Amino acid sequence: MAYIEVRNSSKSYTMGNNRIVANKDISFEIEKGELVIILGSSGAGKSTLLNILGGMDTNDEGVVQIDGVDIAQFSAKQLTKYRREDVGFVFQFYNLVANLTAKENVELASEIVRDAMNPIEVLEKVGLGHRLDNFPAQLSGGEQQRVAIARAVAKRPKMLLCDEPTGALDYQTGKQVLQILQDMSKKEGATVVIVTHNAALAPIADKVIQMRDASVHSIQVNPHPQDIMTLEY
Ligand SMILES: Nc1ncnc2c1ncn2[C@@H]1O[C@H](COP(=O)(O)OP(=O)(O)O)[C@@H](O)[C@H]1O
Numbered sequence: 001m002a003y004i005e006v007r008n009s010s011k012s013y014t015m016g017n018n019r020i021v022a023n024k025d026i027s028f029e030i031e032k033g034e035l036v037i038i039l040g041s042s043g044a045g046k047s048t049l050l051n052i053l054g055g056m057d058t059n060d061e062g063v064v065q066i067d068g069v070d071i072a073q074f075s076a077k078q079l080t081k082y083r084r085e086d087v088g089f090v091f092q093f094y095n096l097v098a099n100l101t102a103k104e105n106v107e108l109a110s111e112i113v114r115d116a117m118n119p120i121e122v123l124e125k126v127g128l129g130h131r132l133d134n135f136p137a138q139l140s141g142g143e144q145q146r147v148a149i150a151r152a153v154a155k156r157p158k159m160l161l162c163d164e165p166t167g168a169l170d171y172q173t174g175k176q177v178l179q180i181l182q183d184m185s186k187k188e189g190a191t192v193v194i195v196t197h198n199a200a201l202a203p204i205a206d207k208v209i210q211m212r213d214a215s216v217h218s219i220q221v222n223p224h225p226q227d228i229m230t231l232e233y
């Protein structure tokens with residue numbers, strides 16, 4: 001059994017008299033420690049899928065099995081616990097607390113889970129050991145995103161879910177952020193899922209799940225993922 005198994009998952013939203021099918025009969029597997037890219041153009045259903053994986057949204061039908069447990073059957077209370085303890089989120093716009101320093105933002109993890117990582121150690125891991133006492137406004141976009149990654153990682157989550165993590169960053173900074181996410185998977189054994197519309201990123205992943213019109217269009221496995229630093233996009 002794979003670490004993450006989604007089987008025949010569907011989700012639609014009702015807006016007035018309209019029904020929008022956001023995910024249609026989605027199936028795939030993700031192994032522990034894999035770096036997976038969910039690729040597709042705007043509106044393809046990527047964020048809906050990521051939100052369902054992360055317990056922020058629920059599907060209408062289908063199985064979402066994480067580490068042997070079907071979270072699609074969870075109660076609201078179970079989902080809250082799952083989101084808090086098992087999932088690390090990274091969003092396009094960082095979502096740091098503006099009046100807390102980098103270190104304090106990462107320390108928030110220890111208020112959510114019991115055995116959170118040492119904030120200084122995690123910030124050193126993302127190359128920000130020298131920026132511990134800076135506030136978000138004193139950091140560049142890329143640095144803020146690295147703090148957000150550190151905060152997500154500090155919870156020791158089962159998986160790291162990233163929705164367009166480089167969407168607001170310039171090319172070089174985006175590469176640094178992707179390098180950190182690739183290292184988390186390759187060196188730390190973290191399971192990392194990245195949503196992006198940028199097809200040029202596909203070579204860096206172990207697996208690429210391409211979505212089109214709410215469905216999985218293709219699943220491609222890269223036996224030899226490319227190192228970010230050698231990637232031109
Ligand atoms: N909460 C929601 N309520 C209504 N429609 C939604 C909601 N979330 C997403 N949608 C719709 O579902 C479709 C897929 O959206 P989304 O998953 O955000 O796509 P992507 O992330 O690939 O751009 C879109 O048509 C979007 O408008």
Ligand SMILES: [Mg+2]
Binds near residue numbers: 046047048
């Ligand atoms: Mg989206």
